[in-house]
Amino acid sequence: VADEHGGGAGADGLVEASITAKSPGLLCGGPVVERLLEKHFSECSIQWGGVEGDPVARGDVVATLRGPAGDVLRVERILLNLLGRLSGIATNSARWAEAGRAIRV
Secondary structure, eight states: OEESSSSOOOTTSEEEEEEEOSSSEEOOOHHHHHHHHHHHOTTOEEEESSOTTOEEOTTOEEEEEEEEHHHHHHHHHHHHHHHHHHHHHHHHHHHHHHHHTTOOO
């Protein structure tokens, strides 16, 4: 989490956090994250680096979260867990679907 002002804005200052992909896969979980922020962290905003289902490469910025430092720190781990789990499921499902494409039923 990088402080926008670089001078230690404190718990109430505005900060920005970039969420980057640790490995290649598919982006999934945006609507869940949007709802979480809307209901519980309404002062935070998120800018997506892609849309639901988009492929991402290692190091891609998946999203940028902005808001009061305290809120960003409280929600960041939740967002990382949600996006990591849901994107992992989507990526694995896509791999299995591709692997089974040649199988005739």
